[in-house]
């Protein structure tokens with residue numbers, strides 16, 4: 180056996196091979212949502228180049244000219260330009276960027292950072308030609324770089340007079356099928372959309388030599404106005420033109436920490452809280468997205484923002500904001516600004532607050548669920564549907580020490596008139612957020628009690644009938660109990676308003692749960708599943724039952740109570756139960772539909788039978 184160290188096979192050093200064609204295809208065709216971004220990337224490179232040049236020479240010219248003529252596009256900037264070495268290093272190396280060197284400060288100063296933006300041009304063109312001359316090295320000759328979508332490129336130096344001044348020109352001709360992106364009017368529209376707020380003078384020249392200005396700065400929210408009305412009018416005009424609606428109101432936004440400034444426009448009509456806001460976000464002037472959805476807290480679904488930001492980060496496709504801590508902090512700060520606006524309105528301009536709440540009370544309720552101070556402040560203003568009509572909770576709680584809450588809109592509709600007549604204070608808890616807010620009342624207004632409205636409470640508030648009346652109705656009520664027992668429902672007799680209601684079915688959530696259980700039990704036993712039916716049967720009795728309350732003030736009910744014929748009495752009970760069931764406006768089970776059918780046909784048959792007898 181040898182004790183020599185085991186010999187190792189020599190290591191082979193390798194480098195990843197990159198299939199440029201595949202990479203170019205991936206980046207250029209799958210990163211971006213639309214070919215239109217090619218123009219944004221070109222504008223962005225022009226802006227960054229000028230910023231870089233101006234760092235060394237603050238007086239350097241700053242202009243970007245796009246020439247859309249003869250179906251091609253030329254983008255020329257007065258920026259820092261590139262030497263031949265730079266061309267190889269930056270232009271021709273995917274993923275390398277001259278804008279990343281100083282890290283944080285670079286990110287602050289430049290729009291680009293990833294070193295892939297130029298590839299977006301391959302979405303619309305097969306070849307990119309760049310002619311550039313460095314401002315950093317006055318002796319460096321102009322350089323021409325030609326690159327194909329297949330990853331090949333050529334570089335050559337040009338005579339000095341091919342480009343006398345520093346700067347860069349990018350030339351593109353459309354790939355077949357992409358001609359539309361090069362039409363002058365399209366280029367003007369795209370450049371204005373992306374670049375209206377860019378810091379340097381930018382314009383498009385068309386075939387006829389007409390110059391179309393692109394930049395329109397400062398932003399409409401940054402400009403000076405002779406008076407607040409003029410400012411409001413200008414912002415409203417912008418909102419109409421750019422966001423497509425006439426705002427109900429406007430809120431100034433300013434978060435110095437992240438350099439976010441802009442305006443939140445209040446939508447003129449209510450929107451679903453589930454709809455996430457689509458906000459227009461510029462990054463250092465360049466339009467990043469028209470549909471940023473994480474800029475505001477979820478509850479602020481009633482506004483659309485237009486902002487410019489200095490410090491938030493874009494995603495690599497540059498079509499949305501990177502959801503990091505900075506964005507979370509901005510989101511909180513913008514949420515606070517909207518909240519402050521609201522509290523300001525409550526204090527100074529209740530009429531405007533009223534107009535706002537008439538449309539967006541749902542949004543404010545959503546917001547108030549997580550914010551006790553706001554709820555406290557808005558309590559007098561937020562409308563709730565109650566037995567006293569549409570009123571603020573504050574006022575309602577003053578009038579009713581116990582605030583009863585229904586589970587659903589249907590329950591409220593059915594019970595509200597009767598409960599109101601009986602002196603109960605009921606709030607409709609069936610609407611989104613309302614129940615949550617009402618349940619917080621005792622904390623905000625000590626002494627107030629909030630209680631669910633259950634059948635027993637309502638029955639207890641309905642006037643009992645005279646014992647002699649109850650006695651006289653005993654036989655009919657006996658039939659009623661026989662009919663209703665299998666439906667897990669009890670019958671009772673009370674006097675209540677309105678007199679037009681013959682019977683009331685009090686049927687809370689627990690009662691419905693019990694009915695669902697009973698139905699499952701009978702289905703299980705029909706199917707021969709004794710074990711399951713037994714389990715369900717064991718649950719029985721613990722759950723409260725529904726209650727059919729007959730109204731002794733109702734003339735029809737008074738007559739019905741005297742019916743002696745057992746068959747007719749049962750059909751009548753079924754009819755009254757069915758009618759009360761329909762009034763409750765909730766979906767019927769199969770057994771309930773069958774009962775309704777049976778009672779309707781039974782009564783019809785009796786009516787026809789009697790008429791036939793009368794005719795004899």
Ligand SMILES: Nc1ncnc2c1ncn2[C@@H]1O[C@H](COP(=O)(O)OP(=O)(O)OP(=O)(O)O)[C@@H](O)[C@H]1O
Nearest residue numbers: 224228269270276277291292293294295296297347
């Ligand atoms: N107009 C220009 N003037 C001077 N240099 C340019 C110009 N366009 C591109 N470059 C150089 O080419 C590099 C790569 O550009 P590219 O657009 O691919 O990426 P980027 O702008 O650095 O980053 P991003 O991918 O975030 O846009 C840049 O970092 C810059 O050095």
